Amino acid sequence: MNYGVIYRNNEATFETSTANIFGFQAVNHGIESSFLDQVRELAREFFHLPTGEKQKYARPSDNFEGYGNDMVLFDNQLLDWVDRLYLLVHPQDQQKLRYWPENPVSFRDMLYDYTARLRHIENQLLKAMARSLSLPEDSFVMQFGERPSMYARFNYYPPCARPDLVVGLKPHADGSGITILLQDEQVEGLQLLKDNQWFRVPIMPYALVVNVGDQLEIMSNGIFKSPVHRALTNSTRERNTFAMFCAPDPAKEIGPVEELVDERRPRAFKKIKNYTESYFHYYQQVKRPIDAVRV
Numbered sequence: 699m700n701y702g703v704i705y706r707n708n709e710a711t712f713e714t715s716t717a718n719i720f721g722f723q724a725v726n727h728g729i730e731s732s733f734l735d736q737v738r739e740l741a742r743e744f745f746h747l748p749t750g751e752k753q754k755y756a757r758p759s760d761n762f763e764g765y766g767n768d769m770v771l772f773d774n775q776l777l778d779w780v781d782r783l784y785l786l787v788h789p790q791d792q793q794k795l796r797y798w799p800e801n802p803v804s805f806r807d808m809l810y811d812y813t814a815r816l817r818h819i820e821n822q823l824l825k826a827m828a829r830s831l832s833l834p835e836d837s838f839v840m841q842f843g844e845r846p847s848m849y850a851r852f853n854y855y856p857p858c859a860r861p862d863l864v865v866g867l868k869p870h871a872d873g874s875g876i877t878i879l880l881q882d883e884q885v886e887g888l889q890l891l892k893d894n895q896w897f898r899v900p901i902m903p904y905a906l907v908v909n910v911g912d913q914l915e916i917m918s919n920g921i922f923k924s925p926v927h928r929a930l931t932n933s934t935r936e937r938n939t940f941a942m943f944c945a946p947d948p949a950k951e952i953g954p955v956e957e958l959v960d961e962r963r964p965r966a967f968k969k970i971k972n973y974t975e976s977y978f979h980y981y982q983q984v985k986r987p988i989d990a991v992r993v
């Protein structure tokens with residue numbers, strides 16, 4: 699597994715080639731450990747509230763935004779062992795504050811703050827990833843547009859009596875451009891699939907796990923890979939993680955960066971808009987939407 703990013707002088711720089719990477723852990727990203735502790739603490743406090751209190755922010759059955767559990771779209775689908783709070787956090791004028799917890803009291807302020815910090819880190823990473831392929835640094839950022847989306851998903855995995863039978867999150871690849879994940883600082887569970895084998899993603903308490911999502915795989919013409927991953931459950935301890943899905947403006951057409959298309963590496967993906975629109979339709983069937991946009 700390639701975990702090669704190191705921040706230097708406030709700029710993300712990769713130590714090794716990023717070709718074929720699918721994820722890395724970012725350290726020295728500039729977010730103070732105390733703030734990350736606070737983020738985790740507030741997320742835990744929310745999930746530990748009585749059910750009635752959390753239900754105030756419940757998602758409607760036909761939408762994924764709000765508090766709830768796995769959406770059921772098919773009779774025979776696998777169910778994830780997870781509670782989640784899923785919120786659009788950017789662009790700001792599309793936020794639906796009725797789903798944003800007011801309890802714990804500082805939850806909303808934390809989320810505003812965290813979003814702003816991650817927006818900055820997202821930009822730095824996308825530029826560094828472009829530079830690492832000898833592209834103009836705005837090559838990916840430009841495709842994200844002026845109004846990129848950011849979705850926050852807080853995942854709460856309660857202990858599960860049969861971790862041998864039940865997964866926290868079924869195998870999937872993210873539909874984002876990149877996903878920036880704050881893992882639980884103690885309890886492991888995330889695994890990536892490579893060469894038909896599952897590899898654990900080790901805990902680095904204050905690092906941010908960055909996974910390539912499908913849309914960056916498309917933009918990079920397949921040079922970056924969006925990894926299939928899953929989250930396991932365990933029988934004794936709860937696990938809390940917080941994913942931020944950073945994606946292009948759904949109204950903008952995206953596609954492989956022209957400089958990355960040549961005879962040696964022909965165009966691998968079609969141009970597409972609003973990639974994530976039917977994401978859950980695929981997710982619930984453990985299928986990959988990226989297969990539908992291959993050339």
Ligand SMILES: O=C(O)CCC(=O)C(=O)O
Nearest residue numbers: 851853887888929939941
């Ligand atoms: O909880 C984890 O470790 C993984 C989360 C994840 O993959 C997701 O939310 O898409």
Ligand SMILES: [Fe+2]
Nearest residue numbers: 870871872927
């Ligand atoms: Fe994921």
